[in-house]
Amino acid sequence: MRILTCSNSCPRWDADTIAPRSPGGLAPMVVSLLNEHGGHWIFTAPPDQPGVSSPIRIGDDIWLHPVEPGEELRHQHYDVISIRLLLGLLHYMHDTSEQPVFDSAMVDAWAGYEAVNQSYAKRLREVSDNSAGDELILINDPHLMLVPEYFAETQAGRASRMTYFLGTPWCEPDYFSLIPGHIRTRILTSLLRCDVVGFHAGRWVDAFLACCARYVPGARVEGRTVILGEHRTELIAMPFPLDTDVLDRMTEADATRRWQSKLAELAGGRKLMLRADRLDLWKNIPRGFQAYEMALERRPELAEQCWFAAVVTTPSRAAGRHQAYAEATEAVVRRINDRFATGGREAVSLIRPGMDDDSRNCVVAGLLMSTAAVVNSTYDGLNLFAKEAAYLLDDDASLLLSANAGADEQLGPFTVTVDPFDLGQTSEAMEKALTGSGGSGRDARRALLRDEHLDGWLTTVFRLG
Structure with missing residues (x-):
């Protein structure tokens, strides 16, 4: 072959x-x-x-x-x-x-x-x-x-x-x-x-x-x-399989530990809600921050208790609408911090690890520390971050997943479904995830994702055997 x-x-x-x-x-x-x-x-x-x-x-x-x-x-x-x-x-x-x-x-x-x-x-x-x-x-x-x-x-x-x-x-x-x-x-x-x-x-x-x-x-x-x-x-x-062996190794990597220390310092003892996206238009990052802003308007004390961080990377040939989208995202972040930053700490942050080899370690480190993870794509073929979150989040953490992400078909039973266009519904889901009892089913999530293998994907997509 x-x-x-x-x-x-x-x-x-x-x-x-x-x-x-x-x-x-x-x-x-x-x-x-x-x-x-x-x-x-x-x-x-x-x-x-x-x-x-x-x-x-x-x-x-x-x-x-x-x-x-x-x-x-x-x-x-x-x-x-x-x-x-x-x-x-x-x-x-x-x-x-x-x-x-x-x-x-x-x-x-x-x-x-x-x-x-x-x-x-x-x-x-x-x-x-x-x-x-x-x-x-x-x-x-x-x-x-x-x-x-x-x-x-x-x-x-x-x-x-x-x-x-x-x-x-x-x-x-x-x-x-x-x-x-x-x-x-x-x-x-x-x-x-x-x-x-x-x-x-x-x-x-x-x-x-x-x-x-x-x-x-x-x-x-x-x-x-x-x-x-x-x-x-x-x-x-047939969704791409998640390479869980790679993730298992990364949880123990020195680069991941360095990012955990850095993120812990930025969090300052607060709960972390994490997302990780490339700055593509359909990732819906501004609406995600706006939804959290609504939660802060209802519960201003969340800014002292929680931190919403987005790990973002830039498309290789960003221009036009992508640049305007990045600027709109940065403007929302500035506005929220102008309104709700407290004690010298940002209420929301954009983290740009760059394209270095340890950029994925940043995401892994964040998920290992998170109380909630957010995917609110308008439409998304799969969303790898959703699968990584489903594998790495603790039992007491929640994954908020867009109904229009392809991963919802596989992970829906283990997630909180959000309507990516409904800020109110997304905002309430965020508040509940940060203040409630969290998710469940970590063992079932991990078993599902560990059962995926590249050979099985190859056999299916080529109809071998």
Whole structure:
């Protein structure tokens, strides 16, 4: 068995090893899969290594293939289409009174998206030997939704297994109609070239099936299978497994202990309520702080008893709406502290550990100390932090989890469900979590998450065995 992976996400590497650049998403799993099975990883060359485009051999069995699109294509493919248009669409982030606008600039950007997808497909054809049962092709990210089309159009037949896994939500058909008909049909038809299309949650599967039924001429939806011509595509819901062994080791790491000391000093004996997010629009950080502000208005003494901290990181190419969103988040934090900071201590804080190797230790340290953890995403494909919190929080701590996070499907029985748009309901849940008796079921949560394994995920998403 060997793995061929296409993703926008990229690793770090040296002569002998590869490592993920961040703890979330597909990258850590690809690193583990390649270390075990060998294979090829095709990815967009990182901005800090723009000149790298030749294949790179790691050890005996791993090959890395950076795709260097150049700055103009990178902007069109990544910034305009992948992030602003497609991620905005799948996360319901478009203000339809103003966007999206399909003018000549968007047409040009779409051509750039096509060009980058063609580059990926070309590289994939070069490394594929099309071997039945042995070669597994895994494509990830909305950045590459035309790769299956371009890859398949030159093949008379395909013996290898091909799966497309989307770590994002998928929107309902009415919202999917925000993009032009020829684009939405083409995206869906391309994905239906795969043997399996996977998501983290069943609700995203159902939305995808509804889009296929409405927008793909000739498609038949039978249960969770789509039949188009002679080809059958199976839809699955299979969340990424949590690597609990890594978390167990991190709880004892020196970097985690250093962060525990630092956070304990900042808390100053107060209860800690924690969240950890990248500053993406759908993470809903300002509303989370506003909900806590409402709790402080009802119970000003909470500022002396509790501390709400958000561990945040910045997207790699933050611009436009992301910058405005970060500024809005900082403004809410300043306002709350102007109103409720006491004894020289902030009532709420933004913690920016940066992208150093110990940034995840900061999150682990915080969860080990927390009375509550908060995830209030507007829409989220999974939310890894929710799974980490479910594993690390004590029995007397509560996990507040958005009903619109994919992780809610798996963790719902162990969490307090919050409506991400209802500040009053979220505020009351926060107050209860900080002043009540806390959660329960830690052993059951940990048993559920320890039962997950990468081999089981791989078997399911490729329908092996």
